[in-house]
Amino acid sequence: MEQDSLIKYSFTYAPGGIALISAEGYFVRVNPAFGRLLGYTEDELANRQEKQLTSPNDPGVKEAAAPLLEPGAASRITVVKRYLRKDGGKVRVKLEVILIRDQDGAHAGFCAYASEWPEPEEPKMLQAAELYEMVSEHARDVISYGIDSVLQFVSPASLKRQLGFEPEELIGKHASEFIHPEDLESLGEQTFRESDSFICRVRHKQGYYIWFELSVKRVIDPEGTQVKEIYIGRDVSERERAQAALRHSEQNLAQSQRIARLGSFEWDALTGKMLWSDELSRILQTDRLAGVTCEELLARIHPNDREAVRKSMREALAGREIQLESRIVLSDGTVKFIRMQSMTTLTSNGRPLRISGTVQDITGQKLMLQMLEESVDRYTSLKKYNLDAIVSLNKSGIMTSANPAAETITGYSVLELIGMPFTDLLAPEEERAQTLLHKIMHEGALSSMEMKIVRKSGQPAYLLATPAPIYVNRKQVGCYIIAKDITEQKRKDELLLKSEKLTIAGQLAAGVAHEIRNPLTALKGFVQLMGRSEHSYSQYLPIMKEELERIETIISELLMLAKPQAVQMKIADLAVLVQDVVMLTSAQAMLLNIELRFSTTSEPLPIRCDPNQIKQVFVNFLKNAIDAMPRGGMIDVSLEAAEQKLALVCIADQGCGITEEQLRQIGEPFYSTKEAGTGLGLLVSHKIIEHHKGRIHIASEVGVGTTIQVTLPLHR
Structure with missing residues (x-):
């Protein structure tokens, strides 16, 4: 940017006149010194024909510099001519005209350095020697x-x-000794005419090099043995530095435009031609040197945007700045999005002189915006039409949004849900759900959970809720709760559980009846004996009482399994629950010559559970073990405290076992290895253990037996 400022400063404050003239002969720009020569301001000369201000008998710059356009011609020419001043007079000037070419070598115009040149006096005859001495000195x-x-x-x-x-330091030496080696190599590859000129670097006595423009005139003597040369060299270092700075600035500008995908253009109101940068050519996929008019450019605008662009162009011609976005259609049919900005330069009488502006390729930005809009639409559709309730919570647990499904499930409207604490929906007994929500917000814990809520109508509903954290700038600001209404599913599970209970109770009835028959026989005998005798048999009363209590215990356990009961979570000793189940099933085991061996730890194993459901699970497992041992054998039931605060129950039988293929299907509804089995017993058992945050592992070997391990979390 400093070099650009230096070039602009040099042009403006140069003591001599400088004029840039287009290839068609129009003034493009002049500096103040040139304007003063003719008595005009810079704006008054801009875009005027140079020939119109030339004295009628003198040639215009375009005509006088025509020889420069010939192949192999010199790059500059001197013209002495007269201009018509604004005040009506004439001024005689000397013009050093230089041909200007663009980067591709095409003729782009002329640069004229002007100085006032006095009218010639009466010529005096000078001797050749005097003239030569004057020139050389x-x-x-x-x-x-x-x-x-x-x-x-x-x-x-x-x-x-x-x-x-x-x-004397140069006389007798070859001229090539003083030319820069790189320039000497390039000059050796060129073919020169008898009169020619070139630019190269010439060595100063102190060792550095200076840019010189050398004109060479070659004359061959009549014999053709010697070539005589006349060299005229002019220091053009300042001009080369200015041109190098200009090239550097142009390269920086082109690179910046390429990085920003920002092209520039200029439309000449007088000629109707447009000039644009290389980057704009890449955006439009066209030749920068092609003479494209404004109408041809408008033809590339998408038909649906063309009228809006024409309207903006009319505003630009009126002198207003414009900024618009539109689509362009390339030659291969590709559509691009562009953003165009422009400013208009007006003459002193308000007529448009030129329109300069920029064009930026925003196709990538538009595509990203379109993808973002599509993503928002997809998210909105997913949320709006999802059958599951989706609500978002902030860090404080306040609901900030809800979808229509949340309205249907809770009975509250979206406006009522927004701003309501999520915990207000939970049933009073849902302490675990409240604790888990706190962990999700502050510890990042993620775990699906069942929860009970109270609808607006007061009716309960059961949800399977899955949390998903919300992160903004890598910081959690809340979470989503995606909840499925499982109220109907819970009702069906309860019916299934009750059905399985009745099935188990019926199957245990035979064993229980046999177990009750023994104490009843003893009681009957004692009663008959006491009825026939007049003596007191008080010693038999404790035995009778003990047998009656045994009958009461067995019947109570059987009724507890058969009678539907509400789920009641409480703290119970797992060892006691399993021991009760062993006692209940021992009667059926004895009928099949099976021995139940029970072992546990000396310490209690407290768990938070529904005792009735836990007993049902182990009754189911022991019943399956008994069914797998028709020839009798041993069933080991053991309890211990495992690692990570877990209780482990192990049931190992000596039955027939099952294959790996059967083991993979165990637990699926209506799949059973028994002929009359439904497969629902193990399915219900799995659901109960999962509800109690436990796990079931089954291992089996054909002909050896099956081992079932159940782990349940100990209560802290």
Whole structure:
């Protein structure tokens, strides 16, 4: 940017006049010094034909510089002409005209350096020697003469000023000794004419190099044995530095535009032509040098956006800044999104002079925005049409959103749910759910859970809730609760549980009847004996009482399994529960010559459970073990405290066992290895143990037996 400022400063404050003239002969831009020569301001000269301000008998710059366009011609020419001043007078100027080419070498215009040139006086006859001495002493150019590139003479004054050498230091040496090696190599690859010019670096006496523009005139003597050359060199270091800075600035600008995918354009209101940057050419996939008009550019606009773009262009011609987005259709049919901005330069009378602006490719941004909108729509659809309730909670547990399914399940409207603490929906006994919600918000714990809520109508409902944390900038700000209504499923499970209870009770009836028959026979005998005798048999009363208590215990256990009871979670000793089950099933086991061996730890194993359901599970397991041993044998039932605060119950039988294929299907509804089995017993047992946060593991080997391990969490 500092180099750009330096170029602009040099152009504006140069003491000599500078004019940039287009290839068609129009003033593109002039500096203040040039305007003062003609008496016009910069804006008054802009876009005016240079020929119109030229004296009728003098050529315009375009005509005078025509020889520069010929192949192999020099890059500059000197023109002396007269201009018509604004006040009606004339001014005679000397123009150093330089041909300007673009990056591809095409003719782009002229740069004219102007200085006032006095009218010629009456010519005086000068001797050739005097003229040569005057030129060589006072010219700024280094003038030299050589034969076959060996220097014979160099103008002393300019040589000393420009390169620091004395003439005798160069005389007799080959000219190539003072040219930069890189330039010498490139010059050797070129073919030169008799009169030619080129730019190269010439070595200063102090060792550094200076950019020179060298003009060479070659003359071959009549014999053709010697080539005489006249060299005229001019220091163009400042010009080269300015051009290098300009090229560097253009490269930086092009790179910046490429990174930002931002192209630039300029529309000339006088010619109707458009010029644009390389990046805009890449965006539009067109040739930058092609003479594209504004109408041709509008033809690339998508038909649905074309009218809006035309309207914006009319506003731009009125002098207003515009900013718009539209679509363009490329030659291969691809559609791109662009953002266009422009500013208009007006003349002093308010007419548009040029429109300059930028075009940015925003296709990627548009696609990302479209994907984001689609993602939002998908999320909205998922939330709106999901049959499960979806509510979001903040860190305080307050509901911040809810979907229609949440309205249906809870009976509350969305407006009523938003702002309500989620715990207000829970039934009073749901302490575990409240604790888990706190862990989700503060510890990141994730676990599906069943919970009981109270609808707005006061009716209870059971939900299977799954939490999902909400993270914003890698920080948890709340969570989603996705809840499925399982009230009907719970009712069906309870019916299934009751049915399984009755089935087990019926199957145990035979064994219980046999177990009751023994104490009843003893009681009957004692009663008959006491009825026939007049004596007192008080010694038999304790035995009779003990047998009656045994009958009462067995019947109570049987009724507890058969009678439907509400689920009541409480703290119970697992060892006592399993021991009661062993006692209940021992009668049936004795009928089949099976021995039940029970062992437990000396310490209690407290668990939080529904005792009735836990007993049902172990009755089911022991009954299956008994059924697998028709020839009798041993069933070991053991309890112990395992690691991680778990209680382990192990039931090992000596039955027929089951295969691996059967083991994989065990627990599926209506799959059983027994002919009259339904497969529901093990399914119900699994559900009960899962509800109590436990696990069941079954291992079996055909002909050896089956081992069932049940783990349940101990109560803290």
